[in-house]
Amino acid sequence: MEALVFHGARQLAVEDVPxxxxxxxxxxxxxxxxxxxxxxxSGYVGHSPRRNAHIPLIMGHEFSGHVVEVGKQVxxxxxxxxxxxxxxxxxxxxxxxxxxxCRAGQTNICPNMxxxxxxxxxxxxxxxxxxxxxxxxxxxxxxxxxATMTETLAVQAHVFRTMTxxxxxxxxxxxxxxxxLLAAQLARLAGASTVIVTDLVARRLEMAxxxxxxxxxxxxxxxxxxxxxxxxxGWGAEFVVDTAGAPVTRQQGVAALAPGGTLVLIGLGKGETxxxxxxxxNRELHIRGSYAYTxxxxxxxxxxxxxxxxxxxxxxxxxxxxxxxxxxxxxxTQPEDLVKVVLQPG
Ligand SMILES: [Zn+2]
Ligand SMILES: [Zn+2]
Numbered sequence: 302m303e304a305l306v307f308h309g310a311r312q313l314a315v316e317d318v319p320x321x322x323x324x325x326x327x328x329x330x331x332x333x334x335x336x337x338x339x340x341x342x343s344g345y346v347g348h349s350p351r352r353n354a355h356i357p358l359i360m361g362h363e364f365s366g367h368v369v370e371v372g373k374q375v376x377x378x379x380x381x382x383x384x385x386x387x388x389x390x391x392x393x394x395x396x397x398x399x400x401x402x403c404r405a406g407q408t409n410i411c412p413n414m415x416x417x418x419x420x421x422x423x424x425x426x427x428x429x430x431x432x433x434x435x436x437x438x439x440x441x442x443x444x445x446x447x448a449t450m451t452e453t454l455a456v457q458a459h460v461f462r463t464m465t466x467x468x469x470x471x472x473x474x475x476x477x478x479x480x481x482l483l484a485a486q487l488a489r490l491a492g493a494s495t496v497i498v499t500d501l502v503a504r505r506l507e508m509a510x511x512x513x514x515x516x517x518x519x520x521x522x523x524x525x526x527x528x529x530x531x532x533x534x535g536w537g538a539e540f541v542v543d544t545a546g547a548p549v550t551r552q553q554g555v556a557a558l559a560p561g562g563t564l565v566l567i568g569l570g571k572g573e574t575x576x577x578x579x580x581x582x583n584r585e586l587h588i589r590g591s592y593a594y595t596x597x598x599x600x601x602x603x604x605x606x607x608x609x610x611x612x613x614x615x616x617x618x619x620x621x622x623x624x625x626x627x628x629x630x631x632x633x634t635q636p637e638d639l640v641k642v643v644l645q646p647g
Pocket of ligand 2: 396397399400401402403404411414
């Protein structure tokens with residue numbers, strides 16, 4: 302089969318590799334398409350020790366496809382069996398199931414987690430194997446292409462299901478990449494009447510307005526904190542989602558909060574950030590990390606796409622897997638108007 306194989310920093314090539322065989326409890330899937338995640342990009346430039354430790358690696362954890370073969374000892378319920386031909390999307394996190402986090406249902410923070418496309422072969426290939434319990438069947442309302450956005454949306458489903466107060470007022474979303482554009486949509490669904498999205502790219506802000514942002518701020522040209530205060534009568538935002546993970550957005554996030562407000566961090570940017578902690582104390586601010594999703598969040602993401610409550614199609618740029626290396630390079634050097642690139646084998 303053909304696969305996009307990662308060999309080290311900026312070394313990515315389409316190669317002919319042996320097709321995988323489903324082991325016990327696994328399912329063999331023909332990939333329809335697989336999205337490029339921001340974390341794949343940091344892997345591509347060599348900044349992901351976990352990926353580097355598994356070279357040569359087929360990356361990709363945002364994929365849909367259909368079942369080709371069901372391995373031995375696959376146990377599903379009578380109502381939810383898997384058979385060749387089933388259209389599916391894969392939740393790529395393989396949690397250990399026995400650590401205290403897993404026992405508490407917080408599989409997203411399992412320290413023993415393995416991920417398809419990081420520790421195991423992923424979806425930038427014709428075929429991929431996945432444990433059967435990681436495979437979610439797609440309802441007819443969700444197209445194969447839209448389904449590739451399930452994983453990205455699940456991250457925001459986790460944020461909005463677990464981190465927000467009910468019935469939001471004002472939400473600020475820092476960064477209008479795929480995560481930010483989805484966060485803006487969920488903010489509206491969560492009741493926010495004011496949704497302010499920031500970015501450095503005008504085209505992305507335009508998309509944000511089309512997807513439910515009530516206001517957008519060009520963070521290179523406007524003072525984000527000042528403008529948030531101006532738009533909220535000096536009060537600030539009760540909920541801020543930082544999808545960028547840069548020191549400057551973290552600082553903006555804290556400064557833009559209303560008293561008692563919450564900043565949720567999902568951007569994976571490394572390094573240290575200097576913060577003034579006094580307002581965190583005397584305004585009772587909350588700063589929380591949010592990582593990945595549980596199976597429940599993932600299922601909710603499928604349902605949000607199926608119901609049409611969240612729109613994903615407009616942010617997808619579909620490209621052939623054979624051009625994968627070119628698109629990885631372009632996304633790290635000059636993404637311009639690309640928001641989410643999804644690679645299609647064959
Ligand atoms: Zn991802
Ligand atoms: Zn665990």
